[in-house]
Amino acid sequence: MKFTRNAKAKWLGSGKDGKGHLTTDSKVLDNTQYSFHTRFEDGEGTNPEELIGAAHAGCFAMQLSFLIGEAGFTPDELSVEAHVHFEDGSVTGVTLDLKGKVPGMDKDKFTEVANKAKEICPISKLLKADISLHANLL
Structure with a gap:
């Protein structure tokens, strides 16, 4: 796609x-x-940091839902808060706080799948990406 x-x-x-x-x-x-x-x-x-947080939380929750499905479970609810940390002119990190209700899934499997989702979520990858720029002065 x-x-x-x-x-x-x-x-x-x-x-x-x-x-x-x-x-x-x-x-x-x-x-x-x-x-x-x-x-x-x-x-x-x-503000930009709030928008990054919303994008990251939404992307991570969706990615996690797919991975939970691949593991043979269906989540009832996944709630994610993204805290975007800003210090001295830089975004220094993002903390994802996750709460999930997944019938039948144990804590170890949930943590394993959540960590994989964190690594492969497209927005997680974006935050490590190269940025290209096309600049034109009018």
Whole structure:
């Protein structure tokens, strides 16, 4: 399977006093605001780290569900919180907190499959990926 998903960002003004909007082709984000305040303080809107966390939690939960199915079980519920850690201008890591209800699966097997999901989840891999850039000055 091969596809491309798209998102757009528009930023107006300086880093601290400016503001931006994010839009995805699906329109789940549709001119959703973000700013210095929503990133580093409290404000209405989103921020890049929050979006990375949502993407990682969602991708990991789905990947884990597939792997649990391959192991012969069906999860009743998988709940994942992704904590994206930011320090001194860098994302330093992500902590995934997982709670699962999987009838018939023991703790050791659940942990084994969860660790595999963490390694092969596409967003986990992305966080280790090379990034290409195409820059044009208008």
